Amino acid sequence: RKEVEQDPGPFNVPEGATVAFNCTYSNSASQSFFWYRQDCRKEPKLLMSVYSSGNEDGRFTAQLNRASQYISLLIRDSKLSDSATYLCVVTNQAGTALIFGKGTTLSVSS
């Protein structure tokens, strides 16, 4: 099983749609979790951290299920500017480095 697995997509949705991305991770010892966003040919940037209690930032909601080793990202009311690749990220067993998923590509159209 790969350390971090994501559906690569692409997810093609119209503006205003709600879309959800899922991610599973293999290391039960991982302590920190994140979603990063990467635009085409650009560097990754932190979108949000993911907490056990779940967290929301505007139209974005992240949830963590430690028992199932599963992380999700929900985007409501999609905008054209949300088109990007979303990277699921977890810490390694030692907590010394980040492990990146390959990313899920989202394309929002008008």
Place this chain on the structure above:
Amino acid sequence: DAEITQSPRHKITETGRQVTLACHQTWNHNNMFWYRQDLGHGLRLIHYSYGVQDTNKGEVSDGYSVSRSNTEDLPLTLESAASSQTSVYFCASSDAAGANEQYFGPGTRLTVT
């Protein structure tokens, strides 16, 4: 404003040549990282450093080396470039141990012919 820069942004080199990619950050972060990103593999950690004179191997360190002589810089050296090292290279930094937000540079696109 604090930032992290990489140079060059694009480089073409020949197989067997030594290549050094520069990374410079003004965040005053102790931790710095080098990744490569390839289609089908995502971001993979090459080397990282938790402070001056500290360096550690990552997942794909063979053929690469780093040195950390000051807080701001972590140059990445390809000792003898190979075609398999054609990739996009990202440098990142953070102000705490690996399990924290990392700030990425704009990347260097390296082609080895």
